[in-house]
Amino acid sequence: MNFSLEKSDPHCAARAGSFTTAHGSVLTPIFMPVGTQGTVKGIFHRDLTQDIHAQIILGNTYHLYLRPGLDILRRAGGLHGFSGWQGPLLTDSGGFQVFSLAACRKLTAEGCRFASHIDGSKHLFTPANVIDTQRIIGADIMMAFDECPPSTAPYDYASRSLDLTLSWLDRCMEQYARTECPYGYHQALFPIVQGSVFEDLRRRSARAVVEYDACGYAIGGLAVGEPADVMYSMIEVCNDILPTSRPRYLMGVGTPINILEAIERGVDMFDCVMPSRNGRNGMLFTWQGVINIRNAKWADDFSVLDPSGSSFVDTAYTKAYVRHLNICGEMLAAEICTMHNLAFYLNLVTTAREHIINGDFKVWKDEMVVQLARRL
């Protein structure tokens, strides 16, 4: 995997670039739709590629390990063969699940013992077996196994958590070095910077991960409850240290405004459940602001969903109709709203990329963050 910079913004840290994987290349900045269980919920691959113009999607080690399980995935030729998705694929390591399933887990130096949320069965994730699992899934980009502490974690906890994550990273890297992709192509492994909201921990973490000279680096543990400006300053702290010659991936972020602010600070890759989950819950992101399509005010609004939208759904359906579908709980509502939001997010980063290349990103971005904050 190689990353090349096409243009760096002279006024800020924003940059436009691209990287290649065995399953295709990706233009950055990029947003990666989340497909936790091997599917971007409710969306066909055809629409993902041809309508939304997704270039790379996510899968999740935790979920795919539990179902369908490694035996099926191996025999299917990995998630590509299993799901039919032929584009680039990134898998999260399950580190976030260690955080979000905190109620039923036990952290040790060895790894994390947890009970399946499906049937309660007991399992152990270790840095090494998480790499093995991602090898079997066949992800083009694998993620290191980390712990994601809550934003409310005190300094001591965050510091010890970082130590644990760094020791796990070392073992992830060892396992990465001694194994190969079972399907014969190259798989990258991204370390993850942690350190919660503490600048010195973030610096320590960033300096440590850079030592591994990885294909790319992720910033994790943000957008977990801390104020947005704290997140932005943490991104700056990390990106001051992470090399400009590698893609930087801000994990789990975020709102359209979060994404523009992070692009300005030199982030290249994003993923977030927000466009898909919030879409299923009736929230639509547009250039003019946010719409709750379930609100009564849209009941007799027969204008198209989003005249400036880039998906076919934006002009194929009216607001009143999409509200009706939402109110009735029709599955098409979730599909239309997810399509719209993902297309918007992809359009957002594509447009940002164009402005970076044109050299007017900063001006454009400052206008956008005002518009995007509005509620319609």
Place this chain on the structure above:
RNA sequence: GCCUUGUUAGCUCAGCUGGUUAGAGCACCUGACUGUUAAUCAGGGGGUCCUAGGUUCAAGUCCUUGACAAGGCG
């Protein structure tokens, strides 16, 4: 015509022997959602307890009258 049962929120219904400010589900309105355990979750508005009398310190609850509904008997 007689008998029985019923009438409580927009809908379907809980409310034990009378006792704080009459509840639920759904519907409606609004909000939340950031490396998905989420087509989810939270909050809010909404009542002449069928009518009219009566008993009682106190009635959705007991008694009487009428209206309406369902079922049964003629």
